[in-house]
């Protein structure tokens with residue numbers, strides 16, 4: 001009896017197997033074919049946007065290449081990068097006096113031209129800082145360290161404190177002679193210090209809008225301090241040349257971003 005049941009069950013199983021084998025092999029084949037087809041479509045779908053993406057970014061790159069001012073190089077004298085990570089490598093060789101301050105002689109004419117244009121807009125620009133020698137800056141830095149030490153800080157703490165107030169000697173753009181701090185006579189008369197609200201004054205607005213026409217940029221723009229590592233300074237102008245300045249203004253790039261682009265794309 002048990003043997004009979006087993007016999008019937010195994011017959012059934014074999015029967016089902018034969019039935020499936022006879023009537024469903026094509027389904028199995030179709031499934032794998034469909035699967036293959038689907039894979040092919042997926043591959044095509046994946047490779048197509050990839051291809052068009054590459055084509056797109058190539059065109060973008062080409063556009064960007066032709067977009068940069070011609071003949072620009074990161075080695076140009078007016079594109080020298082000085083920041084927390086890049087120290088000044090050479091002191092300016094030819095300084096001239098404008099007002100009470102010295103600047104690299106090559107930027108005197110563009111500055112004077114800009115000052116004339118500002119005067120025509122009833123804004124009298126005043127330079128409040130220009131070239132600073134590294135040794136002078138070392139003195140200033142040491143003064144800040146000493147003041148912090150006098151408050152009871154350790155040497156390391158005092159140096160950290162001093163770095164908040166002053167740029168590390170050799171790491172300030174003022175060491176290059178290509179930077180100057182510029183306000184107008186009204187600000188100079190009303191303030192003994194510089195602060196970001198200068199950016200809202202008529203002179204601050206005028207500089208932001210017009211300085212690039214003369215080759216100067218607001219070196220530490222609002223919102224770029226994560227890159228420049230310096231807070232917004234609407235008075236700190238840096239000479240980079242007219243074409244680069246206009247490009248940076250148009251594309252809202254700070255010098256770090258611009259030089260990165262130039263080193264990647266300029267030929």
Ligand SMILES: [Zn+2]
Nearest residue numbers: 129180181236
């Ligand atoms: Zn400055």
